[in-house]
Amino acid sequence: MSQTTTCPLDCYDACRIVIDTNGKLKGDGSHPITQGYLCPHLNHFDEFQRIVEPRFEGKVITMDEAMQRLFCVLQEGNPQKTLFYRGSGNIGLMQRSMEHFFAGMDAMGTRGSLCDGAGEAGIIDGRGINYALSPDIINEAEVVIVWGRNPHVTHSHVLRALKNKSIIVIDPVQTKLAKAADLHVQIKPHCDMQLALLLSRFVVIEGSQDEEFLKKYGKEYHDLYELTQTLRIKATLESIDVTLGQVGSILGLIRDKKTVILVGTGVQKYRNGAEVLRAIDALGAILGLFGKPGCGVGFLGSSTQGLNLPFRKLQKTVPIPTINFSIFDTVFVQGGNPLSQMPDSVKVSKEFAASGTKIYFGLYENETSAACDLILPAKTFLEKEDVRSSYGDFSLQKMSKLRESEIGISEYDLAYELCNHFNLSIPTQQECLDIFYDQMVRKNGVDYRKNMPDIPYENGFETDSGEFEFMDELDLGSNDDEGLFLLTPKFAKSLNSQFHRSSGIHLHPQCGFEEGAMVRVTSKTGSIQLSVFHDGRLRGDCAIIYAGTPGVNNLTPSLLSYEGENAVYQENKIKVEKC
Numbered sequence: 001m002s003q004t005t006t007c008p009l010d011c012y013d014a015c016r017i018v019i020d021t022n023g024k025l026k027g028d029g030s031h032p033i034t035q036g037y038l039c040p041h042l043n044h045f046d047e048f049q050r051i052v053e054p055r056f057e058g059k060v061i062t063m064d065e066a067m068q069r070l071f072c073v074l075q076e077g078n079p080q081k082t083l084f085y086r087g088s089g090n091i092g093l094m095q096r097s098m099e100h101f102f103a104g105m106d107a108m109g110t111r112g113s114l115c116d117g118a119g120e121a122g123i124i125d126g127r128g129i130n131y132a133l134s135p136d137i138i139n140e141a142e143v144v145i146v147w148g149r150n151p152h153v154t155h156s157h158v159l160r161a162l163k164n165k166s167i168i169v170i171d172p173v174q175t176k177l178a179k180a181a182d183l184h185v186q187i188k189p190h191c192d193m194q195l196a197l198l199l200s201r202f203v204v205i206e207g208s209q210d211e212e213f214l215k216k217y218g219k220e221y222h223d224l225y226e227l228t229q230t231l232r233i234k235a236t237l238e239s240i241d242v243t244l245g246q247v248g249s250i251l252g253l254i255r256d257k258k259t260v261i262l263v264g265t266g267v268q269k270y271r272n273g274a275e276v277l278r279a280i281d282a283l284g285a286i287l288g289l290f291g292k293p294g295c296g297v298g299f300l301g302s303s304t305q306g307l308n309l310p311f312r313k314l315q316k317t318v319p320i321p322t323i324n325f326s327i328f329d330t331v332f333v334q335g336g337n338p339l340s341q342m343p344d345s346v347k348v349s350k351e352f353a354a355s356g357t358k359i360y361f362g363l364y365e366n367e368t369s370a371a372c373d374l375i376l377p378a379k380t381f382l383e384k385e386d387v388r389s390s391y392g393d394f395s396l397q398k399m400s401k402l403r404e405s406e407i408g409i410s411e412y413d414l415a416y417e418l419c420n421h422f423n424l425s426i427p428t429q430q431e432c433l434d435i436f437y438d439q440m441v442r443k444n445g446v447d448y449r450k451n452m453p454d455i456p457y458e459n460g461f462e463t464d465s466g467e468f469e470f471m472d473e474l475d476l477g478s479n480d481d482e483g484l485f486l487l488t489p490k491f492a493k494s495l496n497s498q499f500h501r502s503s504g505i506h507l508h509p510q511c512g513f514e515e516g517a518m519v520r521v522t523s524k525t526g527s528i529q530l531s532v533f534h535d536g537r538l539r540g541d542c543a544i545i546y547a548g549t550p551g552v553n554n555l556t557p558s559l560l561s562y563e564g565e566n567a568v569y570q571e572n573k574i575k576v577e578k579c
């Protein structure tokens, strides 16, 4: 057994873990990103109570009985009415072995995303392919614009790469990074597209566009410039709450400097989320930030780009944010908590209850396990073999088994038993792992995906024209509804709904509610009662209810982004009233 493994959690950093002689998890000091420390989720990983025994209708059963139940349910069910739902509780690639089984059955799967699908669609429109921007490149930048991302909370290991650089933060919240930044633009939520377009326009007005780059890879930029001219400067700045002085400061800080723009999921939790990313990318293209050392626009990169997977894929799918569970006879949930994490939770819970047999395959109890008939405990990432591809860089790292345990079953073993029972083919575990290992290339002690570029887009874009494709129409997605903007960013102590979840609503101290008061929060979709926390980091027109807070998604709509089939958690405004 190897002594290192990789963190399984949905996070940009993909840390490498060593296990010390007392069995304690430590950050690997020789790993360039981890550099010897892990975040609190992993430091406390062993303290969280996991599901130990299988259950059926509330009664503890043996694993053999659980398998017989599962065979029976799947045998009797109509594959067309069987749904396989995979969350992102563990993002190891072997999680997909279960999809291989369900694809063999011709069951229904999901498409789209609860996470970054809107932004990714916008990136693909412009660049053709969504490459990650690795910390190596960020290291060489002189200026970093952190746009709707919160690294202190969501991926602390990138902070090292931001040291001794000019930092610009564009975020409606005064995050920890915003406090320390050279410039914080506390923009009104959902106004990032307007800001990106205005910045592009000013770059061209002052003549600092990268003509040499644009001649090769962005000849259509004049059309984008024309499009930006449809925005009235003064009125737009007023409506997005950004001053001309701040625009001038941004331009001053980035002029002739190697610049990186790090975009997070915050800007794209709206119906026009794809277009927001495309507009920010267009600014990057006009500045010539692609294909050069120390420059780039980074989002959550595609972690499966260029990877050959040994598993069958589900052919029939429904969009994940708007699934109607009630039309299925059998629902199999793996590594996720849809009853809390999908939008419009009240609708989701009702429809889930109205579906047939519900199976939960996971590590922890949550809203979804409480609503399921059959519970199958999973093995932790320390107890099974896997491989992790990252969306923060191109690493493709082994997740080796470091512990034995009597508890639970691994995804591969379950898929193997199911395939055997139903006479479906499946490669052996070692064959699957070898397919992944063969796609690794080692550099400075870390394994990376083969055939990934050192500097993304160095030879242009993967669009039909080979050039950056600028947007040719605008949908500003303005929301004139009354009420407060609801922000649902990530919480430091939880990983979505795993670990220590948040509670309450955060409001500006001048909101008129006392700290600790119970309030009723209402949106077009639903309502919830929460207690108030005062939070001076917020704008007066915003509220925060952190992602993972029980009930937050009572407020969020069952809608898809216009592109990317993504959830739109920040589309609804909210009203807050005293209970």
Ligand SMILES: Nc1nc2c(c(=O)[nH]1)N[C@H]1C(S)=C(S)[C@@H](COP(=O)(O)OP(=O)(O)OC[C@H]3O[C@@H](n4cnc5c(=O)[nH]c(N)nc54)[C@H](O)[C@@H]3O)O[C@H]1N2
Pocket: 010, 011, 012, 115, 116, 147, 148, 149, 150, 151, 153, 154, 155, 170, 171, 172, 173, 175, 187, 188, 189, 190, 191, 192, 263, 264, 265, 266, 267, 487, 488, 489, 490, 491, 492, 493, 494, 495, 496, 547, 548, 570
């Ligand atoms: N501790 C912790 N870490 C995590 C996670 C977690 O739950 N907890 N989740 C992981 C997952 S699944 C993901 S996808 C990543 C996401 O990681 P991030 O991309 O950092 O995601 P968020 O926290 O959702 O949003 C980041 C920032 O966007 C800001 N924001 C919100 N709305 C707007 C807007 O309209 N405009 C602008 N400019 N900014 C806005 C928020 O105030 C917040 O500071 O984090 C991963 N890491």
Ligand SMILES: Nc1nc2c(c(=O)[nH]1)N[C@H]1C(S)=C(S)[C@@H](COP(=O)(O)OP(=O)(O)OC[C@H]3O[C@@H](n4cnc5c(=O)[nH]c(N)nc54)[C@H](O)[C@@H]3O)O[C@H]1N2
Pocket: 010, 086, 087, 088, 089, 090, 114, 115, 116, 265, 334, 335, 336, 337, 338, 341, 342, 361, 362, 363, 364, 365, 366, 378, 379, 380, 381, 488, 489, 490, 495, 496, 497, 498, 546, 547, 548, 552, 553, 556, 569
């Ligand atoms: N309001 C609002 N809602 C959001 C978001 C938001 O920003 N705002 N963010 C969205 C985003 S970005 C994401 S990615 C989703 C995430 O939503 P989900 O994918 O549902 O993730 P979690 O809530 O973390 O649930 C993960 C579950 O996986 C299980 N698990 C952990 N490890 C393993 C394992 O090795 N095997 C198996 N079988 N199970 C395991 C655990 O039991 C855990 O409860 O939530 C989305 N929901």
Ligand code: SF4
Pocket: 007, 008, 009, 010, 011, 012, 013, 014, 015, 038, 039, 040, 041, 042, 155, 156, 157
């Ligand atoms: S920072 Fe991210 S990758 Fe590193 S240990 Fe924490 S959750 Fe895992």
Ligand SMILES: [Mo]
Pocket: 010, 114, 115, 116
């Ligand atoms: Mo996510």
